[in-house]
Amino acid sequence: CQGMDSGASPGGGCARPPPGPAFWSVPLPMPQSPPAFARCGDRDLVLYEMHIGSFTQEGTLKAATAKLSHIRNLGCTAISVMPVNQDSLRANSGNPDCWGYDVISFFAVDSVYGTPTDLVSFVVEAHRQGLAVVIDFVINHMMWGADSFVGPQYFLDMQTTWGPRPNFEVPEVRSYALAAAELLLSGFGFDGLR
Numbered sequence: 536c537q538g539m540d541s542g543a544s545p546g547g548g549c550a551r552p553p554p555g556p557a558f559w560s561v562p563l564p565m566p567q568s569p570p571a572f573a574r575c576g577d578r579d580l581v582l583y584e585m586h587i588g589s590f591t592q593e594g595t596l597k598a599a600t601a602k603l604s605h606i607r608n609l610g611c612t613a614i615s616v617m618p619v620n621q622d623s624l625r626a627n628s629g630n631p632d633c634w635g636y637d638v639i640s641f642f643a644v645d646s647v648y649g650t651p652t653d654l655v656s657f658v659v660e661a662h663r664q665g666l667a668v669v670i671d672f673v674i675n676h677m678m679w680g681a682d683s684f685v686g687p688q689y690f691l692d693m694q695t696t697w698g699p700r701p702n703f704e705v706p707e708v709r710s711y712a713l714a715a716a717e718l719l720l721s722g723f724g725f726d727g728l729r
Contacts, residue, residue: 565651565722566655566656568655568722568723569655569658569662569724570659572726574613574667575612575613579612581613582611582612582613582614582669583614583615585599585615585616585617586617586634587599587617587648588647590602594648595647595649595653596619596644596648596649596650596653596657597649599657600657603657603660603664603666604664606661607664607666611666612665612666612667613669613726614668614669615671616668617671618634618635618670618672618673619670620635620638620639620641620642620643620644621639621640621643621645622635622636622639622647622678623638635673636676636697637678638678639677641711641712641715642715642718658724667726668726669729670719670723670728670729671729672715672716672729674715674716675695675700676695676697676698677690677698677699681699688702689708716728
């Protein structure tokens with residue numbers, strides 16, 4: 536293979552994408568997990584819902600990290616972050632303002648927002664400022680067309696308004712979803728899933 540048009544993968548070697556939309560994932564080293572964090576009690580939780588793409592002019596995790604003191608100064612004790620998964624609308628447009636519900640992968644941090652290291656740095660800084668961080672974990676559907684390139688055997692015949700619904704009766708689908716939840720909680724250091 537010579538070049539992307541002929542099937543060369545970004546990491547070298549040769550691969551052919553399946554028919555339909557194709558998105559390459561470039562594996563990055565996993566950042567070190569953040570240290571344990573003890574949040575305030577439930578009665579003291581004051582949530583601030585944050586969309587990374589519209590919280591700052593830059594729309595990135597690094598820019599949001601730099602403004603976390605703003606949330607703390609409002610009197611909030613926790614941040615509920617809208618989805619940060621690689622999103623097909625953001626991937627195709629580069630626009631950080633897309634909502635994040637057209638999920639390509641439950642594991643990939645959206646490249647428009649930053650890297651896995653940027654996400655861990657965001658969580659670490661929030662914790663340093665006494666803020667718990669909850670993530671919106673979109674698991675009930677994937678982007679339109681996912682059933683075509685992932686395989687229809689992993690999805691229910693029914694469609695949601697937002698895209699195909701994974702079939703959690705399939706052991707591989709259950710394992711995939713649980714591993715993604717574990718990555719968010721243990722690997723990235725989030726304090727909860729919504």
